Amino acid sequence: MENHIKIKSRNMEVYYQDFQALHGINMDIKEHKVTALIGPSGCGKSTYLRTLNRLNELIEGTTINGQVYLDGISIYDKDVDVVKLRKRVGMVFQKPSVFPMSIYDNVAYGPRIHGIKNKSRLDEIVEKSLKAANLWNEMGNRLNSPAARMSGGQQQRLVIARVLAVNPEVILMDEPASALDPISTSKLEELIGELKKNYTIVIVTHNMQQAARVSDFTGFFLNGYLIEFNRTNELFLNPVVKKTEDYITGRFG
Amino acid sequence: MMANNWQDRVATAIFWLSALFIVAILAGIIGYIIIKGISSINLDFILQPPSKAGREGGISTTIVSTGYLTLMSLLIAVPIGAGSAIYLEEYARSKNRFARLVNLTSETLAGIPSIIFGLFGFVFFVLFLEMGWSILSGSMTLAIMILPTITRTSQEAISAVPYEYRDNSLALGASKWQTVWKVILPSSLPGIITGIILSIGRAVGETAALILTAGSSLGMPLSPADPARTMSVHLYVLVAEGISMERAFGTAFLIVVLIMIINYFANLSLSKIAKSMR
Amino acid sequence: MEKIVEIDMIKSKKYKDKAGFRKRNNAMLKNINAEKLIETILLLSAAAFILVIVLITLFIFAKGVPLVMQVGIDDFLFNSDWRPMKGAFGIWAMFVGSLTVTFSSMLWAVPLGIITAVFMAEIAPPVIGRWLGRLIELLAGIPSVVYGFIGLIVIVPFIREVLGGNGLSVLAGAIILGIMILPTIINIARDAIMAVPQEYKESSLALGATHYQTIARVIIPAARSGIITAVVLGMGRAIGETMAVVMVTGNSTVIPENILSPVRTMTSNIVLEMGYAAGDHQAALFATGMVLFIFIVCLNLMVTISAKAGRK
Numbered sequence: 001m002e003n004h005i006k007i008k009s010r011n012m013e014v015y016y017q018d019f020q021a022l023h024g025i026n027m028d029i030k031e032h033k034v035t036a037l038i039g040p041s042g043c044g045k046s047t048y049l050r051t052l053n054r055l056n057e058l059i060e061g062t063t064i065n066g067q068v069y070l071d072g073i074s075i076y077d078k079d080v081d082v083v084k085l086r087k088r089v090g091m092v093f094q095k096p097s098v099f100p101m102s103i104y105d106n107v108a109y110g111p112r113i114h115g116i117k118n119k120s121r122l123d124e125i126v127e128k129s130l131k132a133a134n135l136w137n138e139m140g141n142r143l144n145s146p147a148a149r150m151s152g153g154q155q156q157r158l159v160i161a162r163v164l165a166v167n168p169e170v171i172l173m174d175e176p177a178s179a180l181d182p183i184s185t186s187k188l189e190e191l192i193g194e195l196k197k198n199y200t201i202v203i204v205t206h207n208m209q210q211a212a213r214v215s216d217f218t219g220f221f222l223n224g225y226l227i228e229f230n231r232t233n234e235l236f237l238n239p240v241v242k243k244t245e246d247y248i249t250g251r252f253g
Numbered sequence: 254m255m256a257n258n259w260q261d262r263v264a265t266a267i268f269w270l271s272a273l274f275i276v277a278i279l280a281g282i283i284g285y286i287i288i289k290g291i292s293s294i295n296l297d298f299i300l301q302p303p304s305k306a307g308r309e310g311g312i313s314t315t316i317v318s319t320g321y322l323t324l325m326s327l328l329i330a331v332p333i334g335a336g337s338a339i340y341l342e343e344y345a346r347s348k349n350r351f352a353r354l355v356n357l358t359s360e361t362l363a364g365i366p367s368i369i370f371g372l373f374g375f376v377f378f379v380l381f382l383e384m385g386w387s388i389l390s391g392s393m394t395l396a397i398m399i400l401p402t403i404t405r406t407s408q409e410a411i412s413a414v415p416y417e418y419r420d421n422s423l424a425l426g427a428s429k430w431q432t433v434w435k436v437i438l439p440s441s442l443p444g445i446i447t448g449i450i451l452s453i454g455r456a457v458g459e460t461a462a463l464i465l466t467a468g469s470s471l472g473m474p475l476s477p478a479d480p481a482r483t484m485s486v487h488l489y490v491l492v493a494e495g496i497s498m499e500r501a502f503g504t505a506f507l508i509v510v511l512i513m514i515i516n517y518f519a520n521l522s523l524s525k526i527a528k529s530m531r
Numbered sequence: 532m533e534k535i536v537e538i539d540m541i542k543s544k545k546y547k548d549k550a551g552f553r554k555r556n557n558a559m560l561k562n563i564n565a566e567k568l569i570e571t572i573l574l575l576s577a578a579a580f581i582l583v584i585v586l587i588t589l590f591i592f593a594k595g596v597p598l599v600m601q602v603g604i605d606d607f608l609f610n611s612d613w614r615p616m617k618g619a620f621g622i623w624a625m626f627v628g629s630l631t632v633t634f635s636s637m638l639w640a641v642p643l644g645i646i647t648a649v650f651m652a653e654i655a656p657p658v659i660g661r662w663l664g665r666l667i668e669l670l671a672g673i674p675s676v677v678y679g680f681i682g683l684i685v686i687v688p689f690i691r692e693v694l695g696g697n698g699l700s701v702l703a704g705a706i707i708l709g710i711m712i713l714p715t716i717i718n719i720a721r722d723a724i725m726a727v728p729q730e731y732k733e734s735s736l737a738l739g740a741t742h743y744q745t746i747a748r749v750i751i752p753a754a755r756s757g758i759i760t761a762v763v764l765g766m767g768r769a770i771g772e773t774m775a776v777v778m779v780t781g782n783s784t785v786i787p788e789n790i791l792s793p794v795r796t797m798t799s800n801i802v803l804e805m806g807y808a809a810g811d812h813q814a815a816l817f818a819t820g821m822v823l824f825i826f827i828v829c830l831n832l833m834v835t836i837s838a839k840a841g842r843k
Contacts, residue, residue, distance in 0.1 A: 053424060060346055087426030097417035099436055109435065110425040159421070166425055264743045268650040271643055272663055275717075278710055279670050282681055336576030344570055345577075357835060358580040364764065364831040365587075365824070366771020368798045372820040373587045375805070376594055397583050404580075430569045458674025461773040461802055485676045489774060492680055505677050512672045520665060 006031040006170060006200040007052060012066035014047050014056060021047045023224045024066070029170075029217075034192060034201045036215035036232065038208055039247070043221040045204045049172050052202065053089040054082050070170070087114060090168035094175045096155035098147035098162075103130075103139055106147045106158055110166035125165050133161035134191050153184025157191065164195075171195065173203040177210065189214050208248055212236050220244045283509060290506025293499050299507075303471050307487065307496050312504055314473045318388070318481035321474055322467060323456040325392030326399060327449060333396075334403030335438075335445055341404075342411040343433055363401035370398050371465035379466055386468030386480040394466045395459060399452035406451065410444020411437060443522050450519040457511055460485040484508055591824060594817035601811075607818065613784045615804070615812040622797065622819050624786045629796040629823075631787055632776060633769040635705035636712060641762055643709075644716030648761070651717070652724040653746055664721075671714035679778030682707040687779055696791040699781030704794065707775050712765040719764060723757020724750060760834050767830045771823065773798035797823050 007029040014022040022044045029035050037045040050056045051068060054075060068075050075085050087110075099106050107126045116122055126143070130136040135157045139150070147158055156176060163171055173192075177185040192201060192214045205211050211218050212232060219229040220243075228235060228244040239245040301311030337355065345352035374394030384390045414437050422432040438445075460483075468480035469490060482490070484504055491501040599607045602620050610621025651660045686706050691698030727750050735745040751758070773796075781793025782803060795803075797819050808816055 055420065055424060058420070058423070083426050083428050085426075086424055091420075091424035093417060093420060093424075095417060097415065097421050099418060099421070100440055109422070110427070113425065113427045113431050113435070162421075162425065172424075261741060261743055265654075268646060268654050271646040272650050272655065272659075274643070275647055275670070275713065276663070276666060279666050282673065282677075282710075283669075285681065285685065286677065333576040333579050336573045337580060340570075340573035340577040344573060352577070355577045355580050358584045360835055361828060361831050362580065362584060364767055364827060366768075366773065366798065366827065368771065368773040368801055369587070369591070369820055369824050369827075372801065372805075372817060373590055376590045376817065377586060381590070400580070400583070428566055430566055454672050458672070458676070460674065460676045461798070464802060465805055485674050485774075488680060489676045489778070492683060492778060498684070501680060505680055508674060508677055512674065513669065516665075516669050516672050520668070 004031040005029065006071065007202075008069040008072075009051070010067045010069075012048065012051055012068065013064070014044075014051060015063040016059065017061045021224050022051070025226045027219060027226060027229055029200065029202060031200050032196055032198070033216040034196050034203060034214050035217045035219065036211035037202065037204045037219050037221060038206070038211050039221035041206065044224040045221040046174050048221065049174055049202060049204050052170070052172055053086050053091055055091065057082070087166050088168055089170040089172060090163035090166060091172040092156070092159050092163055092174065092176045094178050096152055096159050096179065098150070098155050098158055100146070100148060102144045103147045103150070103158060104143040107161050107165045110162060114166060129161040129165040132164050132195070133157045134187065135161055151184070153180050153187060156180060156184070156188060160191065168199065170200045170202065173201065175204055175206060178206070185210075220247060222247070283513075286502070286505050286509045290502040290509075293503030294506060298503050302473065303487075307471065307491055307500060312484065312487060312500070312507070314471055315482050315484045315487040315504070316507075318467075318474050319457055319483040319485075321388055322392050322395060322463070322481060322483060323453055325388060325477065326395035326456055327452065329393060329396035330399050330403055330452065331449060334400050334448070335407050338404050338407035338411055339433055339438075342408055343429070343437065359401045359404055362397070363405070367398060367459060367462040370394055371462035374462060374466035385478070386466065386470070387478050388467060388474050388481050389477040391463050391467030391481065392477075394462050395456050398459065398462065399455055402452050402455065403445075403448040406448030407441065407445045410441035413444070414440045447519055447522045450515055450522060454512055454515040454519070457483075457508065457515070458485055459483070460489055464489070588824075591817055591821050594814055595821035596818075598811060598814035598818045599821075602815075608822070611784075611786055613800075615808070615815060618811065620811070620815040620818070622800070622822065624784050625795050625797045625800050625819065626822070627786050628794040629770055629798070631701055632704040632708060632780065632794060632796055633766060635701055635790065636708035636769050637762070637766060638705070640709035640712050640765065641716060644713050644761070644765070645720050645758060647713075648717045648720035648724055649746060649751070652721050653742075653750065667714045667717055670710070671718075675711065675772060675774040676778075678707050678711055679775035682775060682779035690791070694791060697781070697793075699779060699793050700791045701780065701787050701794050702790040703779040704776050704796075705790070707779055708769045708772055711772060711775060712768045715768050716761045716765040719761035720754070720758045723754040723761065726757065727753045756837065760838060763830055763834050767827050771798060771827055773802050777802055
């Protein structure tokens, strides 16, 4: 299933009050690939990302039109339980936000929410998730210390481990490296490369080099429109649209 | 703050003297009660029930009544107060007219003097619901009085929880209630506890409303239907009817010490909040 | 450098057969859960506030209004003949008594409170400001019956010996009440002063004004609405106070002639007579409470509305 389309969006439009933040976005996101969304701030890339797990609904005065399909099922269908959707589509935010609990409890938070009570099962999930997030070696013997004491980079990887622990299929990342130093960033990028074997990843980034390094597909957003969407190599080497070329060559920011 | 002319010097003196005056008032009141009251305090005073209308014996039944009423009122007010705070902060949309009305009501309720609550408790709980002068009537009345404090402090604590916690929890597939119960409430617990401690202080000191709703029986209250006299009401009766000044000082001493302890814990939990925000 | 990701969360095999595929997607469908129920319970607890205020208003008015109608608003409010046993229910003396004690207490507590608030916000070193804040919290926490007790055994004898009379007086009430409303005034006024933007202060200082000139000409005017709120809420607190006042003011039902005369407030009237009142007498006490209630709710609403207007 190399080319299975995991997420398909059709004519996505988002309005905040009267402001139209997204104009008819169509995109096919392939399974087990990394898809990067780039563009200047305010271009709608984060808004689009948040339509994929229905997190925009939390903002008052938001209107959403259009369709997003996850494995062919419309996620905006009124019969869809948003909680179960979000279990399948995990999200990592810009600012690493660990809960004020121990490292263990942070990772076990999701599984517990979803009804796993068995201690050895939880131990197993926590260990696997921390290993998958490349955090086990550093933190494996400090599971009970408060998560807030970790460094920013570690916190962001803990957040990823926390997402992995609920066994999602898709991981959305909203500028996950923007608050991190270069070393933590490169560790995170390495991790993304490993994770895509098992997960479908959509990452919003304002860093074009990062998009070029980690992604297989890239979408360029501008003023709420998806200007160009292509394989990353193609988009960066042979952009079709003039605006894309201007952006990636740094002619406007 | 260089006082370089006589006007500035006078102003500086007035400011410092005003502050000193207030400290002196407080020190005077507390010092006086403690010095005059400590000689009345012994184990018997605390453990023995009053006899001869309080002229002799201790004040054990009034201590039990105070605790009983406080506990009962918290049992009623804490779930409702915390529940409303959660509703107002997490569920009601900000432009919701209902939420604005509740907030306005809460502010109004906080400003109503205790004698009015006493009148209401008397006509509603004691007479209309036929609960009589009892622990039950008293604690329901007290619960209404402390409701605004608990709700307001809980609201402040909940709204100080970082917004990201909610996003992250929901994005992990937690439901709204799971997010509230497992992340938001634990994070705002110190603030809610502060509200509870402040309410205990209010309950311990309350007099006017309780005279009208819990009565002033000196017996040991067993069931919630029994009437009761709290320490504060006891102090009032001892003084107003000139029963025993010595015992009045002892009672006032215990009340003031209790209030100081409560105040200490309220500050402790406030500074814990300040720390967790950092 | 190939790392094997040790995780059994691999899902690709689950998509191999169409049936398994559908099963997973069906799992996304809603089931009825407890969420709605919980939200309803929380909504009801918030609604309890409205219920309570409605009940308070309803029951107190239901008791008070018929009596006022029977006596006549005029005779009830503006007649100072209060002899419940003879069916005379005029609360004018008590109404005037409440206002007299309240305003006399404000006469000294308001200036002292505002000065202290300015001191805490602008002048005191932060450590002292913090400690003063804690002491004032403690002052606010001392129960009114303890204030009344202190007033009766310290202030009243002092007045009796120094100024004459029997000591139970407007003055004793004003002193004790003033102490009791200080925390309200100080806390609210201090918050208002602290909320004045730093730039106002800096630009005044930059113009060569001294610190005190800045306080008087810039900071206090900028914090004016908050300070007024502090005063109004302090007044509400004073007029509603019961136990301390009843213990030190002598409680005679005549209009006080001077600050050494005894006086009875509306609140004292209720607490003194409620224990044995029945019938019309009891209703008249509820009517007294109703007057107090209307007075205080109006004060509070005024503050709330003007605060809301100030914020916009």
